[in-house]
Amino acid sequence: xxxxxxxxxxxxxxxxxxxxxxxxxxxxxxxxxxxxxxxxxxxxxxxxxxxxxxxxxxxxxxxxxxxxxxxxxxxxxxxxxxxxxxxxxxxxxxxxxxxxxxxxxxxxxxxxxxxxxxxxxxxxxxxxxxxxxxxxxxxxxxxxxxxxxxxxxxxxxxxxxxxxxxxxxxxxxxxxxxxxxxxxxxxxxxxxxxxxxxxxxxxxxxxxxxxxxxxxxxxxxxxxxxxxxxxxxxxxxxxxxxxxxxxxxxxxxxxxxxxxxxxxxxxxxxxxxxxxxxxxxxxxxxxxxxxxxxxxxxxxxxxxxxxxxxxxxxxxxxxxxxxxxxxxxxxxxxxxxxxxxxxxxxxxxxxxxxxxxxxxxxxxxxxxxxxxxxxxxxxxxxxxxxxxxxxxxxxxxxxxxxxxxxxxxxxxxxxxxxxxxxxxxxxxxxxxxxxxxxxxxxxxxxxxxxxxxxxxxxxxxxxxxxxxxxxxxxxxxxxx
Amino acid sequence: xxxxxxxxxxxxxxxxxxxxxxxxxxxxxxxxxxxxxxxxxxxxxxxxxxxxxxxxxxxxxxxxxxxxxxxxxxxxxxxxxxxxxxxxxxxxxxxxxxxxxxxxxxxxxxxxxxxxxxxxxxxxxxxxxxxxxxxxxxxxxxxxxxxxxxxxxxxxxxxxxxxxxxxxxxxxxxxxxxxxxxxxxxxxxxxxxxxxxxxxxxxxxxxxxxxxx
Numbered sequence: 001x002x003x004x005x006x007x008x009x010x011x012x013x014x015x016x017x018x019x020x021x022x023x024x025x026x027x028x029x030x031x032x033x034x035x036x037x038x039x040x041x042x043x044x045x046x047x048x049x050x051x052x053x054x055x056x057x058x059x060x061x062x063x064x065x066x067x068x069x070x071x072x073x074x075x076x077x078x079x080x081x082x083x084x085x086x087x088x089x090x091x092x093x094x095x096x097x098x099x100x101x102x103x104x105x106x107x108x109x110x111x112x113x114x115x116x117x118x119x120x121x122x123x124x125x126x127x128x129x130x131x132x133x134x135x136x137x138x139x140x141x142x143x144x145x146x147x148x149x150x151x152x153x154x155x156x157x158x159x160x161x162x163x164x165x166x167x168x169x170x171x172x173x174x175x176x177x178x179x180x181x182x183x184x185x186x187x188x189x190x191x192x193x194x195x196x197x198x199x200x201x202x203x204x205x206x207x208x209x210x211x212x213x214x215x216x217x218x219x220x221x222x223x224x225x226x227x228x229x230x231x232x233x234x235x236x237x238x239x240x241x242x243x244x245x246x247x248x249x250x251x252x253x254x255x256x257x258x259x260x261x262x263x264x265x266x267x268x269x270x271x272x273x274x275x276x277x278x279x280x281x282x283x284x285x286x287x288x289x290x291x292x293x294x295x296x297x298x299x300x301x302x303x304x305x306x307x308x309x310x311x312x313x314x315x316x317x318x319x320x321x322x323x324x325x326x327x328x329x330x331x332x333x334x335x336x337x338x339x340x341x342x343x344x345x346x347x348x349x350x351x352x353x354x355x356x357x358x359x360x361x362x363x364x365x366x367x368x369x370x371x372x373x374x375x376x377x378x379x380x381x382x383x384x385x386x387x388x389x390x391x392x393x394x395x396x397x398x399x400x401x402x403x404x405x406x407x408x409x410x411x412x413x414x415x416x417x418x419x420x421x422x423x424x425x426x427x428x429x430x431x432x433x434x435x436x437x438x439x440x441x442x443x444x445x446x447x448x449x450x451x452x453x454x455x456x457x458x459x460x461x462x463x464x465x466x467x468x469x470x471x472x473x474x475x476x477x478x479x480x
Numbered sequence: 481x482x483x484x485x486x487x488x489x490x491x492x493x494x495x496x497x498x499x500x501x502x503x504x505x506x507x508x509x510x511x512x513x514x515x516x517x518x519x520x521x522x523x524x525x526x527x528x529x530x531x532x533x534x535x536x537x538x539x540x541x542x543x544x545x546x547x548x549x550x551x552x553x554x555x556x557x558x559x560x561x562x563x564x565x566x567x568x569x570x571x572x573x574x575x576x577x578x579x580x581x582x583x584x585x586x587x588x589x590x591x592x593x594x595x596x597x598x599x600x601x602x603x604x605x606x607x608x609x610x611x612x613x614x615x616x617x618x619x620x621x622x623x624x625x626x627x628x629x630x631x632x633x634x635x636x637x638x639x640x641x642x643x644x645x646x647x648x649x650x651x652x653x654x655x656x657x658x659x660x661x662x663x664x665x666x667x668x669x670x671x672x673x674x675x676x677x678x679x680x681x682x683x684x685x686x687x688x689x690x691x692x693x
Contacts, residue, residue: 117654124661131668140679146672147625154632154665155619161658162612162639168646173594178649193594 002049003059003112006040006067009033010105017098026097027085030078033101037108038075041068045468054181056115062246063111065472069323070111070239072453073330074104076446077231080334083442084231087341095132102129103235110243116164116180119247123211124157126240133232134224145223152220153210160207160247163200167254170196182250186478189257197258204251205267211244214271214305215278218298222282225294226346230337233290237297237333238326245304245322249315252308253476269309269399275302276406283413287347290340292417293332296372299410300325303384306403310390312477317386319469324379324457328371331450335364338443339421344433348417353426357434360444362422364451369418371454373411379457482601485525488518489607489641493583496614499634500579501572503565505626509553512630512637516545519640526647534647537655541640544663549633552670557626560677570621578621582613604641611638625673629666636662 013033020026044059045068051058059067081100085093103126110122127150134149135142164180171185172178173193179185185192210217225233248268255264279299286292300321307318338361343351355362371378374385384407391400426434457465495515502508520542523534530538557563568575586609595605615635622628643650643658 115654117650117657121654121657121661124665128661128664128668131672135672135675143672143675143679147676150665150669150672151619151628151632154669155616155635158632158635158639162608162642165639165642165646168649169642172646172649173596178646180650180654195593199593 003044003051004057006037006044006059006108006112007057007105009036009040010101010108014098014101014105017101018094020094020097023089023093024086026093027082030081030097030100031075033104034071034075034078037071037104038068041071045464051114054183056118056181057109057112058114059112060114061468061472061475062249065319065468066242066246066322067108067111069326070107070242071104073234073238073326073450076330076450077234077334080443080446081231083440084229084337087437091136091138096136099129099132100231100235103133103239107239107243111246114182116167116182116185116251119250120157120161120164123160123208123243123247126243127153127157127211130232130236130240133235134228136229136232137227139227142227145220145227149220149224152217156207156210156217158207159203159210163203163205163207163251166196166200166203167192167251169193170200170258182254185254186257190259192254192258194258194260197255197260198263201251201255201260201264201267205248205271208244208247208251209271209305212241212248212301212304213275213294213298214301215275215298218275218278218294218301221298222286222291222294225297226288226291230333230340233293233337234330234333237293237329241297241301242322242326245301245308245318248305249308249318249476253478257478265309265311268305269396272302272305272307272309273399273402273406275299275305276403276410277302280406280409280413283410284416286413286417287349289348289351289417289421290336290346292414293329293336296332296410296414297329299406300329300372302406303387303403306399307387307390310387310394310396312473313390313393314387315476316469316473317383317390319472320386320461320465321380321383323465324383324454325372327450327454327457328368328378328380331364331447331454332368332372334443334447334450335361335368338437338439338447339365342434342437342439343421343427343430345427345430348420350427351421351430352424353422353430355422357426357430358437358439360439361447364444364447366418366422368447368451369414371451373414374407377455377458378451379454379461382458382461485522486601486603488522488525489603491515492518492637492641493603493607493610496583496610496634497576497579499630500575500614500617503572505557505562505565505624506554508565508627508630509550509557512633513546513550515634515637516549517542519637520545522641522644523647526644537659540656540659544659545633545637548663549666552666553626553629556670556673556677559674560626562624562626565622565624565627568622568627570617575617575621578617579610579614582617583610586610586613599645604645608638608642611635611641614638625676629669629673632669633666 106126113119135146168178170192174191213221282295307314374380523538587606590605618631
């Protein structure tokens, strides 16, 4: 029952935030609960709580392999949220703080769900809890983005419910009980009805792929990331997408147990590379640096899917990449938020010379850009290197070459945009707005720490984490 | 047991076609509400002895899909002052044809999937397929926000129909969670519809084109 604390603590925090009287002190709940959550997630990582057979929730190997990264990201975003919300005194932060904490609890529930139905409920609830965060800025553009997010995300998640039911029917048609617990479904393995399993896989991949932002279901992402505050973008890109990715990993095990593992891996490979291609093309075309982060996220989701298609070695690399992507993307979103506020605009046509106006954020942004495009010695370099190696080892030479080509184009796209806003002479309008947003330690430290963690992950990947990923991979590829 | 159940599913499939051909938004909401009530009644026809658990989910579905959600939508519609669908992006006749074609395809496709003997004679799978396709046509083809929400609800109804196949296997907690999520979802959509109306002075989603690459 200990593992349920990871769900209960943040949800209780959300309830507390909803009744907390003072707008000024309420944001402090975020880092406090975030810190408790990080401590809990790492404590249970060292001392895993037992999971009862047939349990609906559990801090199982896969949850242990990714949830601590989400908690770390949340803590640093929470630390950033305190000064951020102080800068926005014109808006009540009650709903914002409560929603953010609810998202943490629901993400934790989603990661720990061992039942397809509860996994769906948690993911759908995360989608809904994110809505007030997306339109926090209250502009017409923000409402438009929220509408697209709700419609595309809602339809996607509805498809994954249909997929979950199909998997249940595969069990029924195969003589099983229709129980949607992952362990039962895997145990039923080859007796699952094949056509229903394939229908379920297509629907679940489309549904959770929408949540993850795999192309062509990524259309909500640029709008949502472009309009939402930086913290929200970071939590969506590093947390919400992760829960969808682990959902796909869990379903893949069931599909493989039913004897269709090859089909699952092939579809993951194709959709992963397609996402990377689309992202690279849009990265070369966009002029908005917040939308750029969204396309970069689409690219990294493609990388995760590609890695997951490459067998155990690839899955290990993907779990590693979840960590490096979450931490690095977090740093990028937060520093981009600083630049966006100081510049008062977000396209290369309106923003330039930010190195002179916000030198610290600019340096963080450029460093983060290099980190996220897999320049050594940051985390993404090593995780993507492992994916490339797994690709070659699996004999997928053409696909891996394509993968490297997409990475190169994405690199061109990102550098073009980032240097355009960093370099040159600042615009007059930006010079004025930048004065009212000094770069205090409180808005510089969180992205700096995230970047530091990404660096540490690359230079000295902790033994504990490597062991955790190995255990998770052993779980994802059970030897019959 | 299949007779009355199939009749109700047939009604639901008929409502799909009506929904595709309706131009007035209030009538569309009513159609969706009636479909919701029909769906909520179905568990009583499937089960010989309706237990407390299944009964409460069924009654919950009737209340939520038949009354709560339509009321929320009507309220949003009144504040937004919309009454008619403005120029759908897929016309009424083409969407009707699409819907009819989709229904036929759903019936044909359902035969190719392996069904348990007790489900072989029921229209649950084709009905589910038809609702999902109808939902998609409305989502893509309509331009006012509320009509799109109605499309989403019909799609959701299709999934509910399919879920009835698993009525004995799914724990109540999951059923209740799903129902709760959908209700909150529509509630949230209602709020956003209201905000969009205030921000854009219209519910025509074609005006939502600021964010474009």
